[in-house]
Amino acid sequence: MKVHYYPGCTLKEKTTALDVSTREAMKCLDIELVEPEGWTCCGAEYPLTEEKIVGLAAPLRVLRQVREENGDFVITTCSFCYAVLKRANKAIKDDPLKHKRVNAYLRDDIKINALTKEKTTGFEDYNGEVRVLHLLEYLRDHVGYQKIRSRLKRPFGGLPVAAYYGCRLLRPAKDMDLGEPDDPRLFEEFLEAVGATPVDYPFKQECCGSYLSVSLPDAATEASYRVLRSARSNGAAAITVTCPLCFYNMDRRQDKIKEAFLDFPGLPVLFFTQILAWALGVEKTVLGLNQHAVPADDLFRDAPAPEVTL
Amino acid sequence: MKGQKKTKRIGVFVCHCGVNIAGVVDVEKVAKTLTDYPGVAFSTNYIYVCSDPGQQMIIDTIKEKKLDGIIVAACSPTLHEKTFQEAARLAGLNPYQIEIANIREQDSWVHVDKDKATKKAVKIIKAHVEKAVRNESLEPIKVEVHRRALVIGGGISGIQAALDIADHGYEVLLVEKNPSIGGKMIQLSETFPTLDCSQCIMTPKMVEASRHPRIKLLTYHEVESVSGFVGNFKVRIKKKPRYVDAVLCNLCAECEKVCPQIVPDEFNMGLSFRKAIYMPFPQAVPGTYTLDAEHCLGLNPVRCGKCKDVCEKKAISYEMQETIFEEEVGAIVVATGYDLYSMQALGEYGGEKIPDVINGLEFERILSASGPTAGIIRRPSDGKVPKSVVFVQCSGSRDTEKHNPYCSKICCMYTAKHAMLYKHRVPDGQAIVFYIDVRTGGKAFDEFYQRTIEEDKVLYIRGKVSKIFKDGDKVVVWGVDTLTGKKVEVEADMVVLAMAMVKAEGVGDLLRKLKIQTDIHGWLAEAHPKLRPVESLNAGFYLAGCAHGPKDIPEAVAQASAAAAKVGDLFAQKELSHEPTVVPVDEDKCSGCAICITMCPYQARTLDTERGVVVVNEILCEGCGACAAACPSGAAQQRNQTDDQIFSMVTAMMKG
Numbered sequence: 029m030k031v032h033y034y035p036g037c038t039l040k041e042k043t044t045a046l047d048v049s050t051r052e053a054m055k056c057l058d059i060e061l062v063e064p065e066g067w068t069c070c071g072a073e074y075p076l077t078e079e080k081i082v083g084l085a086a087p088l089r090v091l092r093q094v095r096e097e098n099g100d101f102v103i104t105t106c107s108f109c110y111a112v113l114k115r116a117n118k119a120i121k122d123d124p125l126k127h128k129r130v131n132a133y134l135r136d137d138i139k140i141n142a143l144t145k146e147k148t149t150g151f152e153d154y155n156g157e158v159r160v161l162h163l164l165e166y167l168r169d170h171v172g173y174q175k176i177r178s179r180l181k182r183p184f185g186g187l188p189v190a191a192y193y194g195c196r197l198l199r200p201a202k203d204m205d206l207g208e209p210d211d212p213r214l215f216e217e218f219l220e221a222v223g224a225t226p227v228d229y230p231f232k233q234e235c236c237g238s239y240l241s242v243s244l245p246d247a248a249t250e251a252s253y254r255v256l257r258s259a260r261s262n263g264a265a266a267i268t269v270t271c272p273l274c275f276y277n278m279d280r281r282q283d284k285i286k287e288a289f290l291d292f293p294g295l296p297v298l299f300f301t302q303i304l305a306w307a308l309g310v311e312k313t314v315l316g317l318n319q320h321a322v323p324a325d326d327l328f329r330d331a332p333a334p335e336v337t338l
Numbered sequence: 339m340k341g342q343k344k345t346k347r348i349g350v351f352v353c354h355c356g357v358n359i360a361g362v363v364d365v366e367k368v369a370k371t372l373t374d375y376p377g378v379a380f381s382t383n384y385i386y387v388c389s390d391p392g393q394q395m396i397i398d399t400i401k402e403k404k405l406d407g408i409i410v411a412a413c414s415p416t417l418h419e420k421t422f423q424e425a426a427r428l429a430g431l432n433p434y435q436i437e438i439a440n441i442r443e444q445d446s447w448v449h450v451d452k453d454k455a456t457k458k459a460v461k462i463i464k465a466h467v468e469k470a471v472r473n474e475s476l477e478p479i480k481v482e483v484h485r486r487a488l489v490i491g492g493g494i495s496g497i498q499a500a501l502d503i504a505d506h507g508y509e510v511l512l513v514e515k516n517p518s519i520g521g522k523m524i525q526l527s528e529t530f531p532t533l534d535c536s537q538c539i540m541t542p543k544m545v546e547a548s549r550h551p552r553i554k555l556l557t558y559h560e561v562e563s564v565s566g567f568v569g570n571f572k573v574r575i576k577k578k579p580r581y582v583d584a585v586l587c588n589l590c591a592e593c594e595k596v597c598p599q600i601v602p603d604e605f606n607m608g609l610s611f612r613k614a615i616y617m618p619f620p621q622a623v624p625g626t627y628t629l630d631a632e633h634c635l636g637l638n639p640v641r642c643g644k645c646k647d648v649c650e651k652k653a654i655s656y657e658m659q660e661t662i663f664e665e666e667v668g669a670i671v672v673a674t675g676y677d678l679y680s681m682q683a684l685g686e687y688g689g690e691k692i693p694d695v696i697n698g699l700e701f702e703r704i705l706s707a708s709g710p711t712a713g714i715i716r717r718p719s720d721g722k723v724p725k726s727v728v729f730v731q732c733s734g735s736r737d738t739e740k741h742n743p744y745c746s747k748i749c750c751m752y753t754a755k756h757a758m759l760y761k762h763r764v765p766d767g768q769a770i771v772f773y774i775d776v777r778t779g780g781k782a783f784d785e786f787y788q789r790t791i792e793e794d795k796v797l798y799i800r801g802k803v804s805k806i807f808k809d810g811d812k813v814v815v816w817g818v819d820t821l822t823g824k825k826v827e828v829e830a831d832m833v834v835l836a837m838a839m840v841k842a843e844g845v846g847d848l849l850r851k852l853k854i855q856t857d858i859h860g861w862l863a864e865a866h867p868k869l870r871p872v873e874s875l876n877a878g879f880y881l882a883g884c885a886h887g888p889k890d891i892p893e894a895v896a897q898a899s900a901a902a903a904k905v906g907d908l909f910a911q912k913e914l915s916h917e918p919t920v921v922p923v924d925e926d927k928c929s930g931c932a933i934c935i936t937m938c939p940y941q942a943r944t945l946d947t948e949r950g951v952v953v954v955n956e957i958l959c960e961g962c963g964a965c966a967a968a969c970p971s972g973a974a975q976q977r978n979q980t981d982d983q984i985f986s987m988v989t990a991m992m993k994g
Contacts, residue, residue, distance in 0.1 A: 210685025230807030230814070258809070 031166075032099040033061035034090060036109035037069045043272035045316025049301040050105050050163065052315075056179060056308035057171055064093040064102070065142065070112040073239070081129045087116040088130055089137065092154040096139075101159035103166045105301060107196040107271035114160040115203045121156035130154075162197065164214050164270065164300065165206065173221035181309030183223025187327065189303070190227045190259035190267040191215035194274045195235040209233060218300065219268070222307040229262035231255045236277040245284070252277045253285045256295045266296040266327055268303060275299065280321045296324035346406040346471045347379035349399055350463060353387035353412035355442055360385075362446040364456040368411070371460050377471045379403055388418050393425040400429035407435040407470040411463045413442040432475035434918070434978055439466040465987040472983045478915035481957050483569035484668035485909045488513065490561055490848070493521020494540065494891060495883025495898040496673035497547045502902030503671075504552040508909050511665055512547060513575060514557045518622035519544055521675055522884075525605060527705035527713075529891060530755040531786035537621060537708065544623040557624060562662055563851050567958050568878030569668045569914045579658035581629035581637065582615070586653035589617065589625060593645035593654065601633045603710075607700040609718060610710035615645045615654075620708065629654065669878050669905045672852065672862060673898065674845045676884035679734040679742065679838040687733065687806045687835060693719040694813050695806055695833045697733075698752055705759050715763050717832040724831030726768040727760055728815045729753045730803045734838035736774060742838045744859065747888040749836035750777045754787045756834060757796040769796045770828060772803050772817050780890065799826060806833055839888040854879050861887045872901040880904050919977050920959035921966050925951045927973035934965035934974050 033054075039047035054061055067090050075083035091113060094102045104110045120127040131153040139148045161169075167176065198209040207214055212233065216226035234255055237248025256278060259267045269275050278285075279297035286292055302315045302324075312328045352369045354360035369383040380403045386392050387410055396408065408431070410422050415438035423433035441459040449455040485508050489500045492514030500512040512519070524544070526536035548555050562574040582593075599614035614633040617626070635642040637656040646654045678697050681690040688695045694717045696704075707713040717724045731753050734741040750773070757769040776798070778784040790796045801818040808814070812829040819826050841860035849856060854874045855863040862881045865873040872881055880901035883894040908914075921934075923943075930950035935943045942958035943965060945951075952973075966974045972981060 208685055211689055211691075230805075230809060261810075 029058060030060045030062050032064055032094045032097070032102040034064065034067060034070075034094075034102050034104045034109060034113065036104065036106045038106060038108075038272040043275060043319070045319045046105055046272060046275075046299045046301060049299055049305040049310070049315050052310040053301050053305035053308055056305070056310065057175065059171070061103075062097075064090060064097060064099070066140075067093065070109045070116075072108055072112065075112055075116055081126060082133060084116045084119060084126065084130050085133050087113050088120065088134060088154055091117060091156075091158040091160070092134065092151065094158045095154065096151075099158060101161050101166075103161045103163050105163045105270060105299075107162075107194055108273065110160065110162045110270075111196045111204065117156045117158070117160055118203050120154070127153075127155065162206070162270070164218055167218060167221075167304075168214065173217065176221045176304075176308075179309075180223060180307050182307050184303070184307060185223060186225045187223075188227045188263050188265050189219050189224040189298075190229055190262070190264035191219055191232060191300075192236075192255065192259070192267050192269050192274060192278075193233045194269065194271050195233070195238065197270060198233055215268070215270075215300070219303070222303055224303065227259060227262050227264040229258045229264070231258040236274045238273060238277070241277050241281060245281075246288070248277050249281065249284050249288050252281065253289045253292060256282075256285065257289075257292055260293075260295045264295065266298050266324065268298045268300045270300055282322050294322055296320070296322050296327060298324055298327070346377055347404060348377045348467055348470050349396075349403060349405040349408040350378055350381040350467070351387050351392075351396060351399075351408065351410050351412075352381070352383040352441075352459075352463070353392070353410065354383065354385045355412060355446075356385065359412070359442050359446045359459075362449060362452055362455045363441060363459045364452060365459075367456055368441075368459045368463065372463055372467070375464055375467055377467050379405060387412055388421055393421065396422065396425045397429040400426065400431050405431065407431075407437070407473060409437045409439050409463055409466045409470055411439040411441045411459065411466075414438075414440050414444075434476040435470065435473050437466040437470045437473070439463045461991050464990045464993075468986040468990045469978075469983045472980070472986065473978050476918040476977060479918055479920070479956050480913045481567075481569055481916060483909065483911060483914050484571070484666050485509075486665075486667045487511070487669045487671060487905050487909075488561075488571070488573055488665070488667040489671045489673060489882075491521070491673035491675055491883070491885065492516070492519030492547075492555075492557065493673060493675045493883060493894075494523040494543070495675070495885075495894045496521070496671070497543050498895045498898035499671045499673055499880075499882045499902045499905075500547055500553050501543070501550065502899050503905050504550045506902065506906040506909070508552065508905070510550075510553045511573075511575075511667065512553055512555050513559045513561055514555075515560045515578075516618070517558050517580065517626075517628040518618045518624070519547060519555065519557060520619075520621075520623065522699070523891060524619065524621070525607075525699060525706070526702050527707070527709070528755065528759065530751045531780070531782045533755070533759075535707075537706075541621045541623075544621070548623045555624065558628065561848060561851065564670065564853075567955075569908070570957075571667050571670060571878065573665050573667055573670075574662055575665060577661045577663070579631070579660055580626070581631065581634075581654060581656060581658050582627045583653040583655065584624050584626035586651045587626045588651055588653075589627070590650070591617075592648045592650070593627060596644040596648050598642065598644065599633050599635060601630070606703045606710045607697075609700060609703055627653075669880065669908050670852070671880045671882055671898075671901050671905065672849075672854065672874070672885055673882040673901075674848065674885040675842050676839045676888065677841070677843045679840045681733075681835060681837065683741065684734060684835070686804065687730070687833075688808070688813075692806065692808045692813060692833075693717075694724075694808075694831065695835060697835050697837045698749065698756065699837075701756055701834045705756070705763075713763075715760060722831065723764060724767065725764070726770070726828070726830045726832075727757075728803075728813075728828055728830040728833045729757055729769065729771045729836065730806075730815075730833060731771065731773040731776075731836045732802070732838075733835035735836075742840065742859065744838075745777065745888070746836075746839040747777070748839070748890045750775075751780070751783055751786070751890065753834075753836045754778075754790040754796075758786075758790045758794045761794040761796060769794075770830070771796060771798045772815075773798060773800055774802065780892075801826065839884060842885065845885065852876075852879065861885070872897055872904055878908070916957055917961055918956075919961045919979065920954065920956045921961065921963065921974050921976045922954055922956065923952050924973045924975065925949075927971045928952055929971055929973075931970065933968050933970065937964040937968045939964065 071086040201209045219226040237251035241248035350372045352365045365383040369381045372381040487503045489496045489512045500510045558578045560576045562576045566572045593615045597613035597615045602608035603610045603612040615629045703709040735746040778787045801820040803817040805816040815828045817826045854876045865875045882898040882901040928951040966976045
């Protein structure tokens with residue numbers, strides 16, 4: 029089965045581990061991921077931060093391309109891409125004026141016929157037809173946990189793992205519509221499906237510091253530290269993320285966190301797709317574990333599950 | 339009727355209403371123009387027609403000019419129609435020969451162009467002249483009144499209303515769905531701002547209600563349905579089986595000792611446990627045990643039967659059945675109370691999953707000497723005495739986005755009381771209150787709040803709480819101090835949420851049976867927000883207590899007494915009058931299609947299947963006119979608002 033997949037730029041450059049593990053995992057589930065022709069950056073946070081119409085053009089072009097390729101939905105893994113695509117889509121569905129103005133920009137895009145390479149203009153209006161699904165949502169609603177369970181080669185043996193939603197996946201709840209933002213279950217259910225034990229901790233939907241790691245690094249250090257400490261003190265052997273930026277703040281900058289907070293002994297940070305891929309039988313060498321600043325190799329052992337020391 | 343047409347002598351009185359009308363409408367010109375209009379025998383203008391001299395002028399003119407009908411061109415009829423009807427009556431004119439032409443709300447207040455507004459005033463008055471010449475003289479419809487009241491709800495409001503009505507000399511049925519009367523107030527510890535014990539002031543009222551010769555106490559009963567109309571309601575009441583004979587039961591408590599079923603105690607807000615056979619609280623009225631069938635092993639001696647075996651008085655019977663009986667009453671006081679907004683709705687505050695985050699009513703039980711901890715402040719999770727407690731005001735109130743937009747009114751005061759009582763019991767503890775504003779509008783309220791801060795050293799932080807979560811042994815509260823602009827993080831032992839007040843659970847079903855109106859939040863709607871605050875728009879229904887909206891005890895008691903006084907007004911009348919401007923049926927024209935029956939919101943119309951025509955209960959008809967508009971044959975004509983009148987008004991308007 030082919031489904032549209034929007035990796036987003038970070039996954040192509042800095043965080044290929046997330047992209048690679050996604051592809052490998054989906055192969056195991058007989059799903060082929062197809063990228064929309066000529067996709068661009070979604071604009072990261074920018075399209076959502078200002079009331080500028082032009083910012084919506086980038087994410088909506090991506091979605092329109094999916095429609096042109098007869099796709100009903102597109103899946104994505106990066107929390108930022110997910111939020112931007114989904115909220116841009118909703119913005120033009122909810123606001124007729126935005127719809128009109130964005131389409132005024134998009135209408136004159138040049139259309140290239142895939143076969144003849146003939147160039148034409150005049151797209152039909154994009155009306156938000158394409159649904160934007162996070163991979164976690166896709167696995168739950170389309171693939172089904174039952175199927176995942178039946179394909180498991182290496183169930184995690186109850187490894188205690190903290191699900192980290194971060195700030196982007198659930199809020200604003202009216203737009204994201206992924207369940208109750210104060211008591212989410214989506215990520216936890218996924219972890220249960222691959223044989224891990226989700227750890228409950230109060231910081232699962234708090235921000236990691238996001239882009240503050242550029243402008244105000246100390247603030248990001250503290251924010252990430254609080255999340256990691258909370259996960260660890262509640263018994264997690266690792267924390268799983270969906271977002272490349274969360275990964276950067278919590279994994280790549282974990283040495284800074286340890287420097288600033290001497291009580292923190294460290295915690296491996298994983299992408300949820302690495303867990304999925306490995307559980308489905310993908311070899312450890314292709315999971316991109318060499319990109320991790322905090323060694324996570326030990327977690328991927330055939331058996332038995334590692335002891336957790338606190 | 340037709341013969342009277344155009345032969346009537348109509349008088350027109352154009353009011354200036356100071357500058358309200360005269361500032362925009364040329365009232366003299368209007369009055370002068372109307373002089374020549376067919377049917378008008380007299381026309382004048384006056385500065386305040388509603389004043390005493392203005393009314394006297396009307397009375398004198400009616401007599402002097404031998405007028406058959408008058409038009410008062412002034413403000414909306416909702417304000418002074420009654421005034422002028424009374425003036426007409428004094429002058430010997432039938433009050434239904436009065437027409438009010440609204441040239442204020444519908445003209446001078448909404449226009450600025452004097453010339454156009456003046457022309458519009460003339461048109462409005464001409465239309466009413468056309469109506470007035472076709473008006474009939476009507477007499478109010480009279481009906482008997484049943485001098486017996488039903489009070490629904492046995493909390494402080496219901497009890498107070500019942501006592502007052504009974505003291506007026508009328509019989510009262512007091513229906514309470516729970517095993518005992520007492521409501522929420524009997525659960526409270528001490529009451530602000532005087533800190534008198536709630537039980538100590540409530541129990542005498544409860545006993546008085548149960549002993550009053552004219553109050554029939556119906557606890558563990560529910561209202562099934564209500565039919566009829568003001569003065570003549572028929573109420574079907576369901577008696578739920580208690581399985582214990584209240585007369586035989588001597589409260590020996592042997593049954594409770596042997597009962598194997600343990601369930602959370604509602605009276606203690608689930609903070610302690612009771613048996614399936616139980617007495618809700620020691621001062622319960624009536625003082626008897628009740629067997630809760632839902633939690634009993636099955637009301638079956640084969641399965642358990644321990645309570646029955648041990649009962650020496652033979653008071654327990656598993657055979658009792660639910661019964662329904664009918665009563666007749668003339669007035670109904672609705673005092674169904676409130677509930678607290680569910681903590682589950684506040685996911686950011688733990689959504690009821692953190693044991694040491696409790697609501698205000700739970701804290702009342704913890705504070706209460708008769709509560710689960712015997713008045714010692716202990717937190718639910720481990721029974722430790724909390725050394726720091728955070729109180730969060732406006733939990734679910736004043737939140738237009740996610741929760742309830744209104745202010746629950748009593749939380750500022752009870753939170754101050756909670757914090758103060760906590761400090762009295764745990765002097766070395768820390769009490770922190772998060773608030774948006776502190777609203778202390780009440781007698782001796784602000785002094786109480788000041789005392790909480792100054793004498794009891796409670797820390798008040800202005801700001802909302804964003805998140806509450808459990809971290810180990812502690813409950814962590816994240817908030818903001820909006821006076822310093824700083825984030826605040828408190829590691830507390832316990833958190834008390836001042837949850838919003840909401841309509842009582844399940845009351846919606848009851849109100850649908852009563853067919854009375856509520857506002858968008860489900861609170862009972864009063865007939866007028868200022869001038870008729872204790873009456874429902876539906877005649878014969880009166881409101882008392884928190885069913886009408888959040889209020890404190892003194893307010894609830896005052897409203898209950900006011901409702902009782904209104905019931906007294908009703909019962910003091912020999913017979914009731916009903917507006918005669920109803921919609922009868924012209925049986926010659928009625929085809930029995932019954933379309934009007936479906937339109938009628940008051941169930942006033944029924945089909946006489948034998949004769950094939952619709953018949954009208956004129957007492958139930960409120961004269962809304964929905965049936966008249968729907969009737970395809972013109973058989974439904976509203977008195978003094980006939981099709982003929984409406985068409986002639988429209989014609990007069992269009993002519994200019």
